[in-house]
Amino acid sequence: xxxxxxxxxxxxxxxxxxxxxxxxxxxxxxxxxxxxxxxxxxxxxxxxxxxxxxxxxxxxxxxxxxxxxxxxxxxxxxxxxxxxxxxxxxxxxxxxxxxxxxxxxxxxxxxxxxxxxxxxxxxxxxxxxxxxxxxxxxxxxxxxxxxxxxxxxxxxxxxxxxxxxxxxxxxxxxxxxxxxxxxxxxxxxxxxxxxxxxxxxxxxxxxxxxxxxxxxxxxxxxxxxxxxxxxxxxxxxxxxxxxxxxxxxxxxxxxxxxxxxxxxxxxxxxxxxxxxxxxxxxxxxxxxxxxxxxxxxxxxxxxxxxxxxxxxxxx
Numbered sequence: 001x002x003x004x005x006x007x008x009x010x011x012x013x014x015x016x017x018x019x020x021x022x023x024x025x026x027x028x029x030x031x032x033x034x035x036x037x038x039x040x041x042x043x044x045x046x047x048x049x050x051x052x053x054x055x056x057x058x059x060x061x062x063x064x065x066x067x068x069x070x071x072x073x074x075x076x077x078x079x080x081x082x083x084x085x086x087x088x089x090x091x092x093x094x095x096x097x098x099x100x101x102x103x104x105x106x107x108x109x110x111x112x113x114x115x116x117x118x119x120x121x122x123x124x125x126x127x128x129x130x131x132x133x134x135x136x137x138x139x140x141x142x143x144x145x146x147x148x149x150x151x152x153x154x155x156x157x158x159x160x161x162x163x164x165x166x167x168x169x170x171x172x173x174x175x176x177x178x179x180x181x182x183x184x185x186x187x188x189x190x191x192x193x194x195x196x197x198x199x200x201x202x203x204x205x206x207x208x209x210x211x212x213x214x215x216x217x218x219x220x221x222x223x224x225x226x227x228x229x230x231x232x233x234x235x236x237x238x239x240x241x242x243x244x245x246x247x248x249x250x251x252x253x254x255x256x257x258x259x260x261x262x263x264x265x266x267x268x269x270x271x272x273x274x275x276x277x278x279x280x281x282x283x284x285x286x287x288x289x290x291x292x293x294x295x296x297x298x299x300x301x302x303x304x305x306x307x308x309x310x311x312x313x314x315x
Contacts, residue, residue: 009169010171012092012093012173013092013093013174015177016175016176026087029083039284040075040076042284042286043069043072043286044068046065049297049300049301049304050064053300056300059137059139063115064119064290067116068286070108071286073104073108074283075283078101078105079280081093081101082178082179098185099180102164103157105180106157107153108153109255110153110154110157110206111154113210113255114152114153116248116251121217126240128220164182167186168190169188170190175188177272178272178275178276182203183200204259207252207255214248218248225238247286253281254281258274
């Protein structure tokens with residue numbers, strides 16, 4: 001902090017959520033580091049497997065590879081800073097750093113949510129309108145949906161982040177969380193905190209709206225699948241959607257724990273645990289789900305690993 005016109009002006013924030021992990025700080029550090037490494041390596045494997053196998057060059061796998069790529073940066077926005085705070089006594093972050101962390105974390109999360117919606121629509125067309133799938137989901141439309149998800153995800157958070165950057169912070173600077181998030185930061189602003197309610201409503205409406213689109217799509221998909229006379233046909237159709245449904249449930253389930261609880265309060269340690277789940281759950285299980293539940297992906301990953309081993313031995 002610094003003194004300015006006899007008023008304390010906050011220039012950095014202090015994370016107060018980490019002392020609860022101090023007893024096992026090193027253990028938590030090692031565990032979180034291993035999880036982060038797995039997230040990066042696992043999702044990169046999915047990205048390269050899709051890019052290097054020509055059989056996977058279609059809209060569904062293109063969306064999966066982009067989603068995996070976003071997952072890497074989604075966790076990178078918060079976990080490295082968490083790792084530093086677990087082993088450091090100076091658990092601070094600058095005002096600019098906090099705003100950037102919030103912006104990139106939520107922009108990447110928004111992009112993933114929109115991309116999951118595009119993936120649900122893709123599966124809907126593939127199963128409910130298969131004869132026209134290739135003419136509807138063209139490479140151009142696939143590229144537009146992918147790019148549009150990222151562009152919109154980043155643009156929609158700009159006004160909110162810019163607004164927060166103009167708020168006066170002149171009192172307490174302790175963020176009662178393990179990373180910078182909208183509500184904990186807004187509670188520190190030296191202004192009317194009723195704006196937090198507006199923020200909660202905006203986030204809740206956006207989450208519920210996108211989740212409803214996905215749910216409606218999959219309800220319709222399941223209805224169509226159940227009409228398929230062949231057992232093998234139903235099994236194959238379900239298998240192509242099971243991975244997407246799993247990722248959707250984990251992503252929106254963890255989001256709901258944080259942003260759809262409204263006035264409900266939890267003990268501090270449980271609150272931090274929910275935040276950690278929100279950050280790592282979907283990125284951690286994403287490569288597992290897509291590699292274990294998908295035969296084509298397993299083959300592509302094996303080819304990728306064999307190629308790496310061959311190039312390493314040749315070198």
